[in-house]
Amino acid sequence: xxxxxxxxxxxxxxxxxxxxxxxxxxxxxxxxxxxxxxxxxxxxxxxxxxxxxxxxxxxxxxxxxxxxxxxxxxxxxxxxxxxxxxxxxxxxxxxxxxxxxxxxxxxxxxxxxxxxxxxxxxxxxxxxxxxxxxxxxxxxxxxxxxxxxxxxxxxxxxxxxxxxxxxxxxxxxxxxxxxxxxxxxxxxxxxxxxxxxxxxxxxxxxxxxxxxxxxxxxxxxxxxxxxxxxxxxxxxxxxxxxxx
Numbered sequence: 001x002x003x004x005x006x007x008x009x010x011x012x013x014x015x016x017x018x019x020x021x022x023x024x025x026x027x028x029x030x031x032x033x034x035x036x037x038x039x040x041x042x043x044x045x046x047x048x049x050x051x052x053x054x055x056x057x058x059x060x061x062x063x064x065x066x067x068x069x070x071x072x073x074x075x076x077x078x079x080x081x082x083x084x085x086x087x088x089x090x091x092x093x094x095x096x097x098x099x100x101x102x103x104x105x106x107x108x109x110x111x112x113x114x115x116x117x118x119x120x121x122x123x124x125x126x127x128x129x130x131x132x133x134x135x136x137x138x139x140x141x142x143x144x145x146x147x148x149x150x151x152x153x154x155x156x157x158x159x160x161x162x163x164x165x166x167x168x169x170x171x172x173x174x175x176x177x178x179x180x181x182x183x184x185x186x187x188x189x190x191x192x193x194x195x196x197x198x199x200x201x202x203x204x205x206x207x208x209x210x211x212x213x214x215x216x217x218x219x220x221x222x223x224x225x226x227x228x229x230x231x232x233x234x235x236x237x238x239x240x241x242x243x244x
Contacts, residue, residue, distance in 0.1 A: 002028045004220070005063070005070045007053045007115055008077030009046075010034035012181060013132065016209035017074055018046055020217035027220075031066055033059070033077070033115075053077045053111040059118045069122045072220045075112035075153075076132040079181055080104060080146065092142035092187065101145045108149035112156065125168030128220040131157050132212070133173045135235045150175075154231050161229030170228040172219045177235025178206045202237035 004021050008014040009032025021027040022045055033051040034040075040048055049062045063070075081103065083089035088097050091104070112131055120129070136143045137150025154173055161171035178197050180190060188196065197206045212234050218224055219232070233239045 001068060002026070002072070003066065003068045003070045004030045004072035004074065005033065005115070005119060006030055006074040006076055007033045007111065010037050010040045010048060013176065013179065013209040013212050014076045016213035017076055017216050020210070020213035021072065021220065024217040024221055026217055027072055031062070031070070033062060053115055054106045056114050056118065059115055063118050069124070070119055071123060071127040073116065073119050073123070073129045074132070074216060074220070075115055075129070077111050078108040078132060081107065090187070091146055092144065094144055096145065104145035105149045105152070108146060109152045109156070112153060116160070123169055127169045129160070129169065129171045130216050130219045131171070131173040133157070133175045133231060135175050135177050135233055135239045138175055138231070138233065138239050157231065158229045165228055170224070172224070172228060173231045174212055174215050174219070175231055175233040175235065175239070176207055176212045177201065177233065177238045179209065179212070180206065200238060200242065201235070202240060202242065205236055207234055207236060
């Protein structure tokens, strides 16, 4: 059995990554860790585990229960936690409250360290780690805490790649562009999002979870055996700027 662990793997990009790893043959079994696994349908070769990936003890308990060492780790959990009762919870507030700043950094950056700290030491030579960053970590945007955390994740990816290369473990990241996730739902209607994509993305189309997942599966496979420390943007050219 080849085991992969995918955080935030119950829905959206994470669920697409789970499917891609299995379809690609990179993993024969996937453990999906997610804060909320309610109403998620069971699938063959996929085990669902309720877990707050910012909590090291919870992560250790889940990993210990697997009974198998993962050779693929995808740190995908991120985004934002909803706060419907707070008027100060908008992610584009440059002077946002410190507790929400810390929450965003914990979820989008520290969680990757927590999970890798638990899983990484036992990973054998030939293993792969892939982190889900964002183009918000590459280019300036109004997503202050989120963008800063993703920029930190990109830097951490490169540092880990350098340090783990002698152990035969590769570390890469993907940087998705415009996908209508819960983070965007808090800020824009679907219509406004589509209008923004039409003007902000050089290829004038949004990206899909499956497109992100395909790149993750490649980076975690033997086809990318000499690829490490890289950040691949799947963004329709957004990080290049707007065409003149």
